[in-house]
Amino acid sequence: MSEKIEQTPPALEPMPEDWRRALAVVAHPDDLEYGCAAAIAHWTDGGREVAYLLATRGEAGIDTLDPAACAPVREAEQRASAAVVGVETVEFLDHRDGVIEYGIGLRRDIAAAIRRHKPELVITLNHRDTWSPGPGGPWNTPDHLAVGRATLDAAADAGNRWIFPELTEQGLEPWDGVRWVAVAGSTTSTHAVSAEPGLERGIESLLCHRAYIEALTDQDPEEYVREFLTGIATRTGDRFGGVPAVAFELFAR
Template sequence: MSEPVTRALVVVAHPDDVDFGAAGTVASWTAAGIAVSYCLVTSGDAGGFDDTPRSEMAGLREAEQRAAAAELGVTDLTFLRYPDGEVTPSLALRRDISRVVRRVRPHRVLTQSPEMFWERIGVSHPDHRATGEATLAAVYPDARNPFAYPELLADEGLEAWAVPETWVAGCPPERVNHVVDVGPTLSAKFAALRAHRSQTAHRDDLETLIKSLLARNRERYAALAADGVEYVEAFQVVDTA
């Protein structure tokens, strides 16, 4: 980036996705003065591990995501409320994400990979891949094209916006070209994850698990990390100017 990054947008499929995949990175951004916004495609209504009534799950998970975001200094959240488990990279979803991109006007977008990560298949939930594909299509070409979804401009006054760079989380290892030292922000990441009580309260080993995954990243992508760094989150950073 030749220009300063002052606004970033995170687009993920479910509440807690950003916190498992990139909370340490988001915490470092907000600490640096970057205004971060979230766009959640679903409200996680198909998630959970206990007997919480399905009718209550979406509202509960939205509240948990707001609490988790607050731990990282994020207060601007948009929930698109697509059905959990049924996300496809449809034109409607591309339009809805383009709307958020045009409203936020981010210098950086972070989203999920549209590719399969065969080593850790849980990273490649179909909703994750569909969200990544739709977001990348919103970044290019939709949000920057004034003739795409003309109603966004005509009815809502949302002018076209080109996103200079896009960060992709959960990508196959051969795609990773950037890591972030999240040692200084681990406590914020853990606080955000613990806010998702409906997803994490049963995991006594949560911090140990997360540390092991981040340390494994450090080993795998050692060439990208500075000396002395212990824990990293890994991304594919793409020039989308």
């Protein structure tokens, strides 16, 4: 019987650096902070402009808080966490947390934001069924699947004046300047950026979601956050020359 040979994942390529504006589109408060915020801190330090667009306010994310009470708490935590990594613009679409539907409405909302912000780089979260390659990995949520897939599609929609002509009528001219869509948390990452310059602020940024974290785990919040983020960055660094890193799957357009 032949032995199974495990293949070493390929090295991660450096993320492109020749861009000035990015738009990060995710489903919930905290989605960007679970690893991606360290990269965003590094980018804003370099003078790049990053804006956040969230499909929901995360109102269904804390079991002990009614959605009406939870939404303003999580919105405030998201704005505080964004500020830590140099992001001033945080927008919410008010789709319902937990039941976001992929479709024309979601694509239109994201395309409108892309036309407003005119990013060269669009960032989103893993849109595939699981969080690890191969069968049996942790299952992803419907919200992440819907928003990630709609973001990939909306990057093209934003540049086509005939797909959503109502946006042009509203004064949002087509923007065909998106050069890449970068998917964080992907099961098939291709690129990375060093986490070292922004890791401490990435940790602080996730800690801003204290109400969510305290409901999620009994572990000390700072211990939990530091262990989680440094662990991911270190493991990613194994494919990036030993440098702690944030990984992305990069789609060129």
